[in-house]
Amino acid sequence: MIFKRVLPLILILGFPSTFFSQNLHVESNAASIENEANATTGWIGDATITSDGTDAQSGSFSIRAVSTSANGRILEYYFDAVVGEDYVIRIWAKEGPKGTVPGAPAFAAWAGMAGFSVTEISGTEWAEYVFNVRATTSRPRIRVYTSPSSTSTIAGNTVLIDAVSIVVAGSDTEAPSAVTDLSSSNTTSTGTDLTWSASTDNIGVTNYEVFRDGVSIANTGTATTFNVTGLSPETSYNFTVFAEDAAGNTSTVSNTVNVNTLAGTDTEAPSAVTDLGSSNTTSTGTDLTWSASTDNIGVTNYEVFRDGVSIANTGTTTTFNVTGLSPETSYNFTVFAEDAAGNTSAVSNTETVNTLAAPDTEAPSAVTDLSSSNTTSTGTDLAWSASTDNVGVTNYEVFRDGVSIANTGTTTTFNVIGLSPSTSYDFTVFAEDAAGNTSAVSNTETVNTPGVPDTEAPSAVTDLGSSNTTSTGTDLTWSASTDNIGVTNYEVFRDGVSIANTGTTTTFNVTGLSPETSYDFTVFAEDAAGNTSAVSNTETVNTLAAPDTEAPSAVTDLSSSNTTSTGTDLAWSASTDNVGVTNYEVFRDGVSIANTGAATTFNVTGLSPSTSYNFTVFAEDAAGNTSAVSNTETVNTPAVPDTEAPSAITDLGSSNTTSTGTSLSWSASTDNVGVTNYEVFRDGVSIGSSGTATTFNVTGLTPSTSYDFTVFAEDLAGNTSTVSNTETVTTSAGGGVVDYTSENSNLTTVDWTARDLFADRNVGIGTTDTQGYRLAVAGNVIAEGVRVELQGNWPDFVFHDQFDLLKLEEIRKYIQEHGHLPNIPSAKQIEEEGIDLGTMNAKLLQKIEELTLYVLSQNDEIKELKEENEKMKDLLKRLERIEKKLDVNGSSH
Known part of the structure; x- marks a missing residue:
């Protein structure tokens, strides 16, 4: 994934920019912007260092460093500098494969420059790291570690770097010229090729950044072409390009190229026919029928097989008349559906057809003695002798004046009704067999009805x-x-x-x-x-009520609360419906997990800790109409809370005791997650923390005095062990040494000057009471630099998965109650107790890192709001199109 940014937003926000001069990272190697080569020239170290052509941030290559089991974990680079000059160093970096988890590579132990601080390289996506430093030597060193010292003998920890630039601050202010001929070619359903002419710059263009619909998708280095992939078929995209130089100056936006991707390739086969059936089977043929197959684009043909051999293609017709079969024979028929892309469905069900025996072609004999009797004004009785047939007569069809009026089956009589009085009628009969063979016409029986007036009404209908x-x-x-x-x-x-x-x-x-x-x-x-x-x-x-075809409204405010490591509570406002909502169906990551009925809340259980889930809801009514999908509520479950305290220390001991100090040591405590600090107490009062170190040097003691020391172990969750054993230490008597400060500091005849001054014990300036500190100053201190090295952890634990970042509402409540930030001493505490510079720097850095997490969280929320805003825009556009159609239809009526 490419590091993304929206350049117009940065310009609008007015972020400050610094201008730089020519890039001092000039070697021809894989990490160079302006002089890239498949080489590692200029880079040294005891890690395994190679040029990587498979994963680059810009251009074609990057530099890969991999740790070895022989404590090889360093990648470093020296450059020429002017002492006192300010430089801006930009390096793109990412974590590669890990031998340990976490790998935790970092920029550390830089030399010959001020203003640098240890910076961890986190994440497997390319990110840019920027350092503003001042050279203190003419040959500064940049160093990258593949892993911390605690895993220095583990092989396989990997870090990649690319696009390194080292420039003097403040000289280049001229932006490159804008690209004016951006164009596209070779557009497919999922990609396109972009090309443009090179931009010009007073020093040199170092990178082109490509944007799709206003979002950055690539940095091409100095290449003026880019192959765009991952597009959607039949979609319109807008592409632009910005040119950049080594100083970070950016050109104005290029011309915009609109690309319309082609339709996608059809690889989906039609569904299989499952209801192939037959009818009208004879001795030589049958009619096959089946329901239409479905396809994402469309079925174009059905191929019919008889006993595994293709006999016909019916196009889109779902019937086929089979001919040419043999009498009294069994056949197996199947059908395959095909689409225009040549995709073929699975085979249909098999329809077995058994043909009939050969047809009967001999007609029955003709009736020759048709006669009538009991003739009235409206009817008569017909009778005749049975016809003969080689198989058998199955029906007699009676005709009046040449029009069929009845079929009597095998009966040889028929009562004719509905005749008109005083009318002459001619009756004939045909005999038929089961094969449909018809005899010749019978003799004609003429009937003359008498004339009788009709005054009788029909019977009433009684069973309407x-x-x-x-x-x-x-x-x-x-x-x-x-x-x-x-x-x-x-x-x-x-x-x-x-x-x-x-x-x-x-x-x-x-x-x-x-x-x-x-x-x-x-x-x-x-x-x-x-x-x-x-x-x-x-x-x-x-009559019934009119059918309900109106779907409920979509849920738009699905939200979550009370999220734990294994569950969360979902809630939403009720959907509206013309009749009434009868059920809400809840989905997790697209899979249905519950039906809540009319309830608008649901307690989700069975989740995994430290996992992200997407929840949606659909509303349904009694008629089965379903709403559109709700908004997506993303829930990130926290890690399982750590409640187990470390084990107590049982072997606290002391050594090297003097009149003013002693050295404490103990064995490491154990913990289910890990011990992060040991707090040392003297006579029940805390005097310091050692971090993960199991030794502590105590100073500032009084000669010939007994002290009781104890230690508590703590983990990242704040769980504290029970108290250790008590180590009693008695300091020795003082040696009678008279120090310079206490005896000579106020003598006007004495003035000390020294090139190097070393003190074996404590030093006080302007005071005789150092309060146990190695250096005590009663007054102000000025220095060009102060280096603080703590025994405890620096606050990178803020970026660990187990860290419990307080919610902003919790921060607000704490400030209202206490008047200062959590874990930061109050003004009263500082006034009474003073403040340790190293500890305060660690606390301030922790707050900076916590602030970074809040900013990232806010950025994620802004991104979600933008996505929802785009969805709303699309919905409004669809509504406008629907309104236009309604207006057109209304005007046409």
Whole structure:
């Protein structure tokens, strides 16, 4: 990942800039900006040092240093400088593979320059480290350690450095010229190639920084080309470039190149057909059907196989008529779906088809004795002798005046009704077998009906019923009414108003009803003479409510609280819905973990310590409509709290006791995580901390005096061991030495001058009471530099995973209650007890590092807010497009 920044934001904030002169890091090696080469020239040390062409911050190479088991962990570089000159040293660095965890590489033990402090190299991503120093020798040294001294014999700890610049402060103020011909080529669905002409500068361009949609994505060094990868298909991007010189001067922005990526390659196969079926199977063929397969782009063809051999391609048609089969044979059919990219689905289910025997082609014999009897004005009885067939007659079809009026099956009689009085009719019959073979036409039987007037009304419908009722319609059905001649029509009424005539059909589909409304339906039967039946029974229909298709609103304020190492509490405001929300479904990292019903809170359990999780929520209503996804709530669980105290010290001892001091020592205490400090007490009063050192030099004691010493062990979580054994020390008598200060300091005849002054015991200037300190000064002190080396830890523990960073609200509450920051002494304490310079520097550095963590946290929140803002912008754009469409549709109506 490239170190990202948004350059316009930096310019707006008005960060101070310092201008530099020509880069003094001039050797031709892998870490040089202006003179890069596949070499390590100028870099020395006892670590294994190589040029690395696989992982560079800019250009093509970086320098890699790897620790060895023979205490080889140093990478260093000397440069020529002017004593007293100010320099700005910029180095890009990152952690590589680790032999120990953490590897903890660092810039340390620099020589020949003032203003440097030990700086840990943290993280596996490239980051720039900037040092403002003043040369104190003409040949200063830069040094990098692959790991701390505690792991110096562990091989494999790795650090990489690149883009080193060493420049004199304050001379170069001219920015490079802007790039004006940025262009793109070879654009694909996921990338593009950017090129531009070189920028000019009074000293020299050292880097080009490439931005995509305003966000930095790369530093190319002096290269004027860059291959962009990782883009999304069918997406528009804006690219710009800034030129930089070694002094940090930046050109104005280049021209903007808009790149539209191509559509992505289709590699997704269609879904398999799972319902291949057959119908209309004969002795020589069958009809295959199946449901359409789905595909991310579209299915373009189905290939049909019979017994594993391809027999057809149907295009997008999901049916196929198979022909050319053999009678009484079993066949296995399968289908594959294909898309335009040639992706093929898995094989479908297998449909086994057994063809029928060979067809019957012999027709039955013709009926020759069709006759009629019992003829009335509206009907007659037909009869005939059975036809013969090689297999068997299965049906007789009766025709009146050439029109089919009935199929009697194997029955050789038929009662004809519905005839008109005083009318002549011609009847014929055809015999049929199971194979569909039809006999020749029978003899014609002519029937003349007598003329009788019709005055009889049809019977009333008594079983009018409804089914399939929806919010807007229902299906009405009833049994046929009877009539002496024949029913010719049914008239349907809704709430007493005629709505339809169905002819002789005894069903009617009612449409156009209103939801949640009651209707009364009735039916009247009519015959050809206009006789009307009594009213039918009344069928009351209650239409259903209109279906709910509106989804609930999305949750927008999902939040978490009470986060522990294994759980958190989620809460959100209720979603709104036109009918009502019935459930909220909670997702963790895209996987459903709970349904809360109507509850808008959920207690998440079973999380892992020191882990990041993303939570979202969907609202659902009773109709199954689901809201859009909620905002994402990211929860970072803390580490498991350390509550175990270190073991007590049992072998505290003393040695080298004099009249004013003694040396204490003890064996290391043990702890489940690690001991971070030992606090030493004299006669029950704390006199100092040794950090992780198990020795402590006590000074400032009184001769011929007995003292009781004890020690407590502490860990990073503040757990303290029980008290150690008590070591009693009795100082020896004084030696009677008269020091210079107490006897000679006020004699006007004495003036001491020395090139080097050494004191075996304590020194007091302006005072005879050093209070046990090696140097006591009653007055002000001026010095060009003061070096403080503590026995205890410097506060890099702030960056450890176990460190408990107080929340800002907790800081505010502490300040309100105490009037000063936590772990910082109050004004009253300093007035009463004074302050130790080294301890205070450590406390101040801790506060600086804590402030850095707060700034990083605030930056993450700003980034999340920006992302949410972009999502809101996209949503507003979609809403505007929807409104425009609604306006257009409204105007068209």
